[in-house]
Amino acid sequence: MRKIPKPTLIAKDVFLECISTVGNLLLKQNYEKCQDLVEAAAQDFDNKFPLLEIYQIPRNLTVLGSIGKEEMKSVYTYRMVKDGMPGNTFYNTLKNSAPYGKCPLCSVRFVETLDHYLPKSLYPILSVVPVNLIPSCSSCNTGKKISFPTNSIEQTFHPYYDDIQDESWIKATLLPYDPFGFNYFVECPDSWEQIKKDRANNHFSSFKLNTLFTAHANEEFRGAKDHMKTLFNLHPDELIKHLDGAFRSRRDQLGINSWQAVMYYCLLKDNWFVQGGVLTF
Structure with a gap:
């Protein structure tokens, strides 16, 4: 996961800009009555996340009076996401905050949308709250297994609040049989608390x-193995130097937990592979 600076946008200002073109006067007035509640909800989110208490935020489908889930979802879908609407500027600002346009949740695919950390269908008051909106690829947005946390452990990492990109916590092993492959897994630093x-x-x-x-x-x-064989045949040390350089460059440019850095580190530290196993592939 990649760290992103937390947005400095004020939730109430974003909400008011999004609803600024609502034509129905009564509806607009009802929306405006919600502005302080939206700001309070944003502050509650910001206060609870570092304490791992985000699961304590109530799932209220009604915000205030006639403004409920559908009305708030509409603000996001039609007044923030939609091109040409006043809120679309905020939408694009949040999307573009991801470094190199890569999804910070997986660090692989490109950003295509915003992910609601707490889903707008259950937490409508957070529909356009910036700290609840994470630039994301479509797969991470729709494919995550847990839609909302029910305890502290289920509070998945958040790019605005959690900074774990410079600590090695993802590893891999080589599976040296046909078909070959890698297996990635979590191996956290001993210094981390159990909940982390x-x-x-x-x-x-x-x-x-x-x-x-x-x-x-x-x-x-598959694309690199023939080159690795050639290097080993020249001298085993040439393969080791290549793997070490590949690991270091990817660690420095893509991150220590990138699949690339982890893959090359796995090969570098696999004694069987560097001592001749490379020739079996």
């Missing part, structure tokens, strides 16, 4: 990172 380790495992599982990383690593290896 549990959250790491939950994040890894929820976003199906083993399946995603394995597919890319297998493809990368």
